[in-house]
Amino acid sequence: xxxxxxxxxxxxxxxxxxxxxxxxxxxxxxxxxxxxxxxxxxxxxxxxxxxxxxxxxxxxxxxxxxxxxxxxxxxxxxxxxxxxxxxxxxxxxxxxxxxxxxxxxxxxxxxxxxxxxxxxxxxxxxxxxxxxxxxxxxxxxxxxxxxxxxxxxxxxxxxxxxxxxxxxxxxxxxxxxxxxxxxxxxxxxxxxxxxxxxxxxxxxxxxxxxxxxxxxxxxxxxxxxxxxxxxxxxxxxxxxxxxxxxxxxxxxxxxxxxxxxxxxxxxxxxxxxxxxxxxxxxxxxxxxxxxxxxxxxxxxxxxxxxxxxxxxxxxxx
Amino acid sequence: xxxxxxxxxxxxxxxxxxxxxxxxxxxxxxxxxxxxxxxxxxxxxxxxxxxxxxxxxxxxxxxxxxxxxxxxxxxxxxxxxxxxxxxxxxxxxxxxxxxxxxxxxxxxxxxxxxxxxxxxxxxxxxxxxxxxxxxxxxxxxxxxxxxxxxxxxxxxxxxxxxxxxxxxxxxxxxxxxxxxxxxxxxxxxxxxxxxxxxxxxxxxxxxxxxxxxxxxxxxxxxxxxxxxxxxxxxxxxxxxxxxxxxxxxxxxxxxxxxxxxxxxxxxxxxxxxxxxxxxxxxxxxxxxxxxxxxxxxxxxxxxxxxxxxxxxxx
Numbered sequence: 279x280x281x282x283x284x285x286x287x288x289x290x291x292x293x294x295x296x297x298x299x300x301x302x303x304x305x306x307x308x309x310x311x312x313x314x315x316x317x318x319x320x321x322x323x324x325x326x327x328x329x330x331x332x333x334x335x336x337x338x339x340x341x342x343x344x345x346x347x348x349x350x351x352x353x354x355x356x357x358x359x360x361x362x363x364x365x366x367x368x369x370x371x372x373x374x375x376x377x378x379x380x381x382x383x384x385x386x387x388x389x390x391x392x393x394x395x396x397x398x399x400x401x402x403x404x405x406x407x408x409x410x411x412x413x414x415x416x417x418x419x420x421x422x423x424x425x426x427x428x429x430x431x432x433x434x435x436x437x438x439x440x441x442x443x444x445x446x447x448x449x450x451x452x453x454x455x456x457x458x459x460x461x462x463x464x465x466x467x468x469x470x471x472x473x474x475x476x477x478x479x480x481x482x483x484x485x486x487x488x489x490x491x492x493x494x495x496x497x498x499x500x501x502x503x504x505x506x507x508x509x510x511x512x513x514x515x516x517x518x519x520x521x522x523x524x525x526x527x528x529x530x531x532x533x534x535x536x537x538x539x540x541x542x543x544x545x546x547x548x549x550x551x552x553x554x555x556x557x558x559x560x561x562x563x564x565x566x567x568x569x570x571x572x573x574x575x576x577x578x579x580x581x582x583x584x585x586x587x588x589x590x591x592x593x594x595x
Numbered sequence: 596x597x598x599x600x601x602x603x604x605x606x607x608x609x610x611x612x613x614x615x616x617x618x619x620x621x622x623x624x625x626x627x628x629x630x631x632x633x634x635x636x637x638x639x640x641x642x643x644x645x646x647x648x649x650x651x652x653x654x655x656x657x658x659x660x661x662x663x664x665x666x667x668x669x670x671x672x673x674x675x676x677x678x679x680x681x682x683x684x685x686x687x688x689x690x691x692x693x694x695x696x697x698x699x700x701x702x703x704x705x706x707x708x709x710x711x712x713x714x715x716x717x718x719x720x721x722x723x724x725x726x727x728x729x730x731x732x733x734x735x736x737x738x739x740x741x742x743x744x745x746x747x748x749x750x751x752x753x754x755x756x757x758x759x760x761x762x763x764x765x766x767x768x769x770x771x772x773x774x775x776x777x778x779x780x781x782x783x784x785x786x787x788x789x790x791x792x793x794x795x796x797x798x799x800x801x802x803x804x805x806x807x808x809x810x811x812x813x814x815x816x817x818x819x820x821x822x823x824x825x826x827x828x829x830x831x832x833x834x835x836x837x838x839x840x841x842x843x844x845x846x847x848x849x850x851x852x853x854x855x856x857x858x859x860x861x862x863x864x865x866x867x868x869x870x871x872x873x874x875x876x877x878x879x880x881x882x883x884x885x886x887x888x889x890x891x892x893x894x895x896x897x898x899x900x901x902x903x904x905x906x907x908x909x
Contacts, residue, residue: 316776316777316778316779317747317776460642460643460803461642461803461804461805461844461847461848462642462843462844462847462860462862463642464847464849465846465847465849465857465858465859465860466860466862468849468857469857469858469859472856472857487776487777488849489777489851490848490849490850490851491849492851493849493850493851493852493853493855494849494852494853494855494856494857495856495857513853514853514854517851517852517853518853527778528777528778529851530781531777531778531780531781532777532806532851533784533806533807533809533810534806534850534851534852543785543788544781544784544785544810545781546778546779546781546782546785547778547781547782548782550746550748550749550779551746
């Protein structure tokens with residue numbers, strides 16, 4: 279069975295800056311795949327490449343980029359517009375900036391369905407009210423008539439999720455959907471996303487920098503660093519047996535409640551992410567890596583300790 | 596020795612009600628009292644809008660309380676002039692993009708507090724700035740750069756250098772690592788811990804990240820709608836949380852442990868509104884264990900070892 283979303287050897291650059299350098303990953307039907315990494319690693323650019331929402335100055339190429347087996351690279355703008363918001367939908371970090379402040383929740387939600395499914399206003403309104411109830415919003419009738427600024431951050435994010443589900447997408451891309459929310463609200467939104475993902479059999483590509491979220495919701499994890507997927511594995515495997523030095527370092531940086539010794543330094547990764555100049559070769563992590571030597575500046579092999587686990591490092595151990 | 600002492604501090608803001616609406620009063624800090632011993636780290640946690648940043652600004656002297664007393668190192672903040680205050684207490688804010696002047700070179704940013712004092716000679720300023728930059732891990736070359744030419748972590752190092760260059764006794768850290776990546780967050784937290792030990796500093800450490808607070812704080816206060824609903828030594832607060840809000844906050848922390856799923860925090864959707872504080876216990880509309888009397892009776896402060904808790908049911 280083909281995967282829902284297949285990304286192979288994705289390259290995205292802005293002028294002379296390479297943002298994504300040969301990233302590959304796939305999302306199966308009914309799977310939550312987390313793409314984790316720090317700011318600037320290319321995770322959001324990867325998501326936007328799938329939706330073809332990159333800035334006009336971006337150059338995108340790939341060996342393969344396909345949704346349900348259909349090639350997205352050669353797809354026309356109108357073909358893409360028919361998929362976007364329809365079979366594949368996206369939710370963003372800050373719902374205030376992705377909702378239109380001048381329109382009511384109801385008119386923004388129904389527009390999607392009217393545009394893609396040519397539904398009547400009444401049918402669209404009924405579905406919007408249903409979905410608002412489904413994402414845990416009480417009094418959906420009232421909310422449909424309200425403007426985004428009248429809602430709290432958590433409610434806005436619920437509206438965004440409901441809106442993304444209007445056309446029954448098979449793939450949902452969520453880019454840091456809870457980063458702007460309080461921890462208590464974050465837990466509610468993530469529970470909701472996990473439940474919907476399970477109930478609707480959605481494939482979900484969840485982008486986050488938070489390893490706690492990854493551990494709790496992902497089936498599979500890909501770790502990105504400087505535009506490359508440096509390690510990918512099933513969630514339990516990645517946390518139990520991280521192989522790439524960057525993954526290992528990231529896991530050491532996270533303070534874990536109950537296991538914290540006060541006044542004992544946290545693990546950290548020295549240095550900062552390098553600028554990747556054109557013609558860069560070798561491992562992008564080598565400047566910050568405790569195990570690096572001169573062989574790290576030549577081509578790096580990808581190891582496969584098991585069928586589902588791979589990492590990009592010259593160290594086979 | 597007490598580094599920070601607050602007695603019955605209250606701060607309200609008036610919010611314009613618009614064309615026809617009446618003005619509303621937002622109670623940001625409601626009758627808060629506490630003391631932090633020298634060398635201690637008081638962590639303050641709570642959701643957005645609970646008043647934790649207002650509390651920081653009151654202690655820094657950037658806001659005046661409606662009533663109550665605030666003292667640092669035994670001196671009333673209200674009675675000190677700006678220069679004296681700056682020598683005792685300094686802030687490190689969340690967003691190093693917003694808190695550093697983009698047109699000023701790093702060296703000059705760090706030198707500013709010394710120059711504002713007016714009694715340091717040029718050579719002395721230069722020497723102190725050099726020392727401070729080196730101490731926070733910035734090279735002399737970085738000192739000549741503009742903030743835009745630095746990474747987020749480097750910028751936060753500049754903010755720390757600026758805060759410490761006058762050798763203050765107290766640093767108020769308001770979400771100092773929230774804008775940073777985890778690998779950089781760890782570097783900055785480690786630096787803050789080293790500096791505290793070396794210089795004998797006292798920290799007020801505000802964060803919404805409970806794991807970070809557990810790592811840095813010696814005691815923790817949980818703030819809800821302007822009040823400390825629970826306060827305890829760190830180990831006790833994380834080991835035996837009593838207040839249902841504290842328990843909910845702790846339950847919402849997603850530790851990197853696969854297979855546990857996302858917890859049901861059980862707080863419901865009614866978000867607190869500081870302009871409309873509920874009668875009785877202010878947490879009762881969201882409380883998973885509330886009883887009818889919680890809507891009527893205000894919970895008294897019940898003393899506990901090293902702190903206290905405000906709940907009728909514990």
